[in-house]
Amino acid sequence: MDSRSAAHVLSQIGALVELQGGNRFKARAYESAAKAILGLDTDDLGHLNRSGELEKVSGIGPATLAVVRDLIETGESRYYDQLRQATPEGLLEMLRVPGLGIAKIHIIREGLGIESLEELEEAARDGRLARLQKFGPKTAEKILKGIAFLRETVALSLYPQAAEEARRLLAAVRRHPEIVRAEIAGSLRRRREIVGDVDIVAACRASPAQVAASFTRSPGVRRATTTGESSVRIRYVDGTCFDLHCVLPSDFAVAWWRATGSATHVDDVRAHAATRGLAVAGDSLTNLAGGTIAIDDEDAFFSALGLAFIPPELREGAREVEAAARSAIPSLVELADIRGVLHCHSRYSDGTTGIAELATAAQARGWSYLGISDHSESAFYAGGMKREAVAAQHDEIDAVNAALTGFRVLKGIEADILADGRLDYDEETLDRFDYVIGSIHSRFSMDGTQMTDRVLAALDDPHLTILGHPTGRLLLSREPYALDMDAVIEKAGDRGVALELNADPHRLDLDWRHCPAAKRNGVLIEIGPDAHSPRALDYVEIGVGIARKGWLEAGDVLNTLSAEDVLAHAARRRNR
Numbered sequence: 001m002d003s004r005s006a007a008h009v010l011s012q013i014g015a016l017v018e019l020q021g022g023n024r025f026k027a028r029a030y031e032s033a034a035k036a037i038l039g040l041d042t043d044d045l046g047h048l049n050r051s052g053e054l055e056k057v058s059g060i061g062p063a064t065l066a067v068v069r070d071l072i073e074t075g076e077s078r079y080y081d082q083l084r085q086a087t088p089e090g091l092l093e094m095l096r097v098p099g100l101g102i103a104k105i106h107i108i109r110e111g112l113g114i115e116s117l118e119e120l121e122e123a124a125r126d127g128r129l130a131r132l133q134k135f136g137p138k139t140a141e142k143i144l145k146g147i148a149f150l151r152e153t154v155a156l157s158l159y160p161q162a163a164e165e166a167r168r169l170l171a172a173v174r175r176h177p178e179i180v181r182a183e184i185a186g187s188l189r190r191r192r193e194i195v196g197d198v199d200i201v202a203a204c205r206a207s208p209a210q211v212a213a214s215f216t217r218s219p220g221v222r223r224a225t226t227t228g229e230s231s232v233r234i235r236y237v238d239g240t241c242f243d244l245h246c247v248l249p250s251d252f253a254v255a256w257w258r259a260t261g262s263a264t265h266v267d268d269v270r271a272h273a274a275t276r277g278l279a280v281a282g283d284s285l286t287n288l289a290g291g292t293i294a295i296d297d298e299d300a301f302f303s304a305l306g307l308a309f310i311p312p313e314l315r316e317g318a319r320e321v322e323a324a325a326r327s328a329i330p331s332l333v334e335l336a337d338i339r340g341v342l343h344c345h346s347r348y349s350d351g352t353t354g355i356a357e358l359a360t361a362a363q364a365r366g367w368s369y370l371g372i373s374d375h376s377e378s379a380f381y382a383g384g385m386k387r388e389a390v391a392a393q394h395d396e397i398d399a400v401n402a403a404l405t406g407f408r409v410l411k412g413i414e415a416d417i418l419a420d421g422r423l424d425y426d427e428e429t430l431d432r433f434d435y436v437i438g439s440i441h442s443r444f445s446m447d448g449t450q451m452t453d454r455v456l457a458a459l460d461d462p463h464l465t466i467l468g469h470p471t472g473r474l475l476l477s478r479e480p481y482a483l484d485m486d487a488v489i490e491k492a493g494d495r496g497v498a499l500e501l502n503a504d505p506h507r508l509d510l511d512w513r514h515c516p517a518a519k520r521n522g523v524l525i526e527i528g529p530d531a532h533s534p535r536a537l538d539y540v541e542i543g544v545g546i547a548r549k550g551w552l553e554a555g556d557v558l559n560t561l562s563a564e565d566v567l568a569h570a571a572r573r574r575n576r
């Protein structure tokens, strides 16, 4: 039994337990065990079981261990089978519809006898759902939208989940004795915020087609198809999709470039090649006479075409080929350029740790400052800080600073932008902070005009240093609110307000597609981890990837400045 298959069963059990109204903690125990088993990343759990290591794995308790042992010994789990018999499969699918929880599913099942997504959709359309107690037309509509959303997004993952999956797949590919080199390609290498499938390119000593085929027989595979000469597409039991492209070492560089995409970028490069009497045929570069040009790496590939190297993040078909032909590819911002962070939450609002711990964690990452930006009073759902708490927080920050050398904690705030565009708190309170992030956390459903007016009004407040997560979107779960982003960018440039590129992988807004416009308007971008724990400080790295996709250079990013310069920037704006 392999990790992936066992983890899949455990997580299904967790969902079934929850669905049957079982104990939440019990359901969560199965979820944690699934994570722990997946992390073991082995094709032979039996070995770990026999050696006694399995029972020592943290995250696995007696009940979950019994299930895993069942799986190892019989390939099946009696408990899982029992649960499945008691619960129609469709209910599990219904649980994944955004906005549908256990309670609602029970009402739907009892009231209408519905046990599948299709039946649910029908009932939402023909009005039966709306007539159920506690439902109504609005809820029915929401559920319809949720179903459509689920259908569209079922195979998509956020960047960090895809990256974690790819890391495991890459390790497995590199263990193959015939493979001399393997690298991640596709949207993941381009650092897209949402990833469809994992693509890996592998250079094989010999017979790439056979090597590719051997992966279709690996454990945990549900379906596999051959695509192209020596490529395979694999779908695993847990829904993970994986494209493996096997090539001979001589084709590796071009194959890697091609599999990295995007499709539009590949087309643009092909068109450019044609103007120079060259062609990309399959995984090789050829001249007019049909002769193959030897290419050792991507650098050589681009220069053979008379192009500057195009970093993978820019390969989106946004005129990067044209820029490369003019040697006008910018020198993109890097993680090492970041000198501090400004969007972090402590226990003063909804963060999980104290200020000193966050400061230490930031210092350990090589940064020289960390700004605390807890929620303001109106954000009651997030434990927003009462006016009276501000003094205590500032005293604590002073004490932490007195104990640190070469590092400074800044006094920021994430103030709610109220419905009329005013910032939370009064002027005197706002004046006490070093800088202010203004964010929208309520009344998301205003129409485009109202919402734009609200944000534009906030930009007029001289206290505002940074507009936080400007679109409010939550990737794969909540649409951005209606907002005229061009108007916001233009005014932010005019007023000298920075825009945030929120580095939380669920947000990643300002969207990279808007970054070039921000840059043209002279708007500085703050890359903010929106950290609620020390670990989340690492989100900055993901944010930097997105900033690179937005063609940003170090000089375009607010927190590549020193603490003093950030403070001066905030003060300048306030005194304007």
Ligand code: DGT
Binding pocket: 185, 186, 187, 188, 192, 194, 195, 196, 197, 198, 199, 227, 228, 229, 231, 243, 245, 254, 255, 256, 258, 259, 260, 261, 262, 263, 266, 283
């Ligand atoms: P995604 O997966 O929807 O997040 O987005 P992408 O951009 O990763 O799209 P995908 O996975 O469909 O394709 C990635 C690239 O792989 C695309 O530019 C076409 C390329 N590709 C397709 N088949 C082959 C092949 O057999 N060999 C090589 N080298 N590349 C291939």
Ligand code: CA
Binding pocket: 186, 187, 188, 196, 197, 198, 199
């Ligand atoms: Ca892909």
Ligand code: CA
Binding pocket: 186, 197, 198, 199, 243
């Ligand atoms: Ca693919």
Ligand code: ZN
Binding pocket: 414, 439, 441, 468, 469
């Ligand atoms: Zn926020």
